[in-house]
Amino acid sequence: MKPGTFEYITYIWIAIAVIVHVTMFYITAPFGRHTTEKWGPSINNKLGWFIMELPSLLIMSYFLFSGSQSFHSYVWILFVCWIIHYVNRTIVFPLRIKSTPKKIPLVIVCSALFFNFVNAGINGYYLAELSTPSAYSESWIYGLNFQLGVLLFFLGMYINWKSDHMLINLRKDGDTGYQIPRGFLFEFISSPNLFGEIIEWSGFALMAWNLPALSFMIWTLANLVPRAKNHHDWYLSHFKDYPKERKILFPFIY
Numbered sequence: 001m002k003p004g005t006f007e008y009i010t011y012i013w014i015a016i017a018v019i020v021h022v023t024m025f026y027i028t029a030p031f032g033r034h035t036t037e038k039w040g041p042s043i044n045n046k047l048g049w050f051i052m053e054l055p056s057l058l059i060m061s062y063f064l065f066s067g068s069q070s071f072h073s074y075v076w077i078l079f080v081c082w083i084i085h086y087v088n089r090t091i092v093f094p095l096r097i098k099s100t101p102k103k104i105p106l107v108i109v110c111s112a113l114f115f116n117f118v119n120a121g122i123n124g125y126y127l128a129e130l131s132t133p134s135a136y137s138e139s140w141i142y143g144l145n146f147q148l149g150v151l152l153f154f155l156g157m158y159i160n161w162k163s164d165h166m167l168i169n170l171r172k173d174g175d176t177g178y179q180i181p182r183g184f185l186f187e188f189i190s191s192p193n194l195f196g197e198i199i200e201w202s203g204f205a206l207m208a209w210n211l212p213a214l215s216f217m218i219w220t221l222a223n224l225v226p227r228a229k230n231h232h233d234w235y236l237s238h239f240k241d242y243p244k245e246r247k248i249l250f251p252f253i254y
């Protein structure tokens, strides 16, 4: 594919993210605590997570091993970061979440599948086929973008994993209800797991410094800002003693 055509497709993809972002403030994505039977047939929650995230893991692994540029520079580091995240999200996270009667609508699984195909497709194709060795050479490793980016990426991953871990452990085996999470960044915001994910993909975009990585950062914000608002409103409406000073997603700001 010509780089110009690829760029054009990526800009359209970013424009779709903006539309999805606005829509998500009016329509709550029906999974997890917001799940409802109104959205048609649904499947087991754990299976749903595995199916919807799998393309991202497979597509990036495929591009890493088959790409013409993958091992001509240090670009493989970006693939490895991506794959670490998606091994957790596709395999570890679904195995760890507690089984509840709640299911995930197929419509959510299919839309996430589509998102993951396109997102991993454009990022993988760009890194494996369109990137130039000079962009990810040794001097890239010593540059500020890489060093700050990799720091943010792993800091975000730590926040995301730790917060998911704390939330999952609020339930003892067999429990299906919800509690007010306390400690760590939960003292400041309602959704530190989503905050961590945003930090992570912002770090990735800084490291990679290319349009597809930027598009993923924008998509992450587009999805997670409204989702965090939905979570926060849900807490306020379900717990009378929910801490009033807690922000939604960004400590002290929002």
Ligand SMILES: NC(=O)c1ccc[n+]([C@@H]2O[C@H](COP(=O)([O-])OP(=O)(O)OC[C@H]3O[C@@H](n4cnc5c(N)ncnc54)[C@H](OP(=O)(O)O)[C@@H]3O)[C@@H](O)[C@H]2O)c1
Pocket: 031, 032, 033, 034, 097, 098, 100, 102, 160, 164, 167, 168, 170, 171, 177, 178, 179, 180, 181, 193, 194, 197, 219, 220, 223, 224, 227, 231
């Ligand atoms: N990159 C993206 O665009 C994107 C989009 C969506 C999600 N994600 C990531 O996927 C992960 C899950 O997202 P999510 O919005 O579904 O997370 P979430 O609502 O915070 O739930 C995470 C897990 O903890 C449980 N849980 C949450 N709050 C709880 C509470 N107060 N008491 C007891 N259990 C609680 C949930 O159970 P239930 O499922 O039963 O509620 C679920 O198993 C996050 O790490 C997020 O960053 C990424």
